[in-house]
Amino acid sequence: MRFGLFGTGPWAHMTHAPALAAHPGVEFVGVWGRNPDKAEALAGEYGVRAYPTVDGLIADVDAIAVALPPDVQAPIALAAARARKHLLLDKPVALTVAEADAIAAAVAEGRLASAVFFTRRFVPQLQEFLEQTRKTGGWVEARVHHVGSIYEEGNPFGASPWRRERGGLWDVGPHALALVLPVLGPVTEVTAMVGPRDMTHLLLRHASEAISTLTLSVDTPPAAARQEAVFAGKAGVVAVPAMRWEPVQAFTRMLDELLAAADGGPQPQLDVRFGAAVTAVLAAAEEAARTGRTVRLTA
Incomplete structure (x- = not known):
């Protein structure tokens, strides 16, 4: 599954990017960030493309992973869901009920797989x-x-x-x-x-x-x-x-659940509907x- 990463901060560096790059079921396609220089740097670490626009990266992938503040994440997640892309989001999914519900509705309408990274829950x-x-x-x-x-x-x-x-x-x-x-x-x-x-x-x-x-x-x-x-x-x-836990391992398990759901398996318990309830x-x-x-x- 082709993935795009949105975000270039500590969490993207520590967890999202290394987990995406290492997973055998994932093709890590590219990175978008609010700071183009940081996006170029992170993309260069993994030999992928830095994208200048949100829409450009969404168009080139099957799924997105987001490591951004919730107010920035929400509109990107909604655009991706409406473009029929699977979602791996960070918590909280949004800062308003209206945005969270809109994302959940778009995922349901598109019959998409989704998961929210409640870290230790994985x-x-x-x-x-x-x-x-x-x-x-x-x-x-x-x-x-x-x-x-x-x-x-x-x-x-x-x-x-x-x-x-x-x-x-x-x-x-x-x-x-x-x-x-x-x-x-x-x-x-x-x-x-x-x-x-x-x-x-x-x-x-x-x-x-x-x-x-x-x-x-x-x-x-x-x-x-x-x-x-x-x-x-x-x-x-x-x-x-x-219990001891390691973020990259937890993120990898979330990836496993999303890939299985996209292939017709059960939806993750911690999907965007759960995220909207939170x-x-x-x-x-x-x-x-x-x-x-x-x-x-x-x-």
Whole structure:
């Protein structure tokens, strides 16, 4: 399958480009970026073409991979889906519900394969844990703390303008939701409050009547950093296990799922429909924090 890569930042260099170049089922065709010099440099590393226009790269491939801010990603993804190209997107898929829904609708209309890179969710051990937890059932509560700082020296994502503007809710919130939604089901009500240094607290009611609480930040004091998640219910209190993972391997597994889906296999669980559901919860949380009211969603 011929792939085009959109984006030239750290994530494209660290993950997307090496995974695309190494996969035996992929022909890495070219790169587009907002900075033409950076696009030329990244393309040159892999012996592919740097494209001057979005439409030109879309026209020459069967699928696209995107490593761009969500507000830049969304219109490119929609154009590609309307051109009947398969999609590998980053999270969140968009910053508005309307854009996320439009992408999902275009993918469904074109009967395309799609996947969204919720990183650790493509680690087999985590997939197995969440599936077993879902089957166990009887959960009444989940708690997720995804709290850290991207502004420590050496972090490649600290210079990202969209992360500075949107904070932990939109950056690490998708990862937290990707843990609780498969187990507790769709969200029906959202309450949120924002504290100092972008610390965002979400209280979510799910269609299963379970409640989840998410604590999110990308700008916390280093001593307060933590990543932990637990489910509680009839089976007791079960912690999501810590596990080592490597981004290129996770991206490669996502590629495997997309290629299989494009060949008639099942759609990835983490497709653009799931991505749109995550965007809906994040947008509701933003509204709830701004207005001080509970926002209701249709499950």
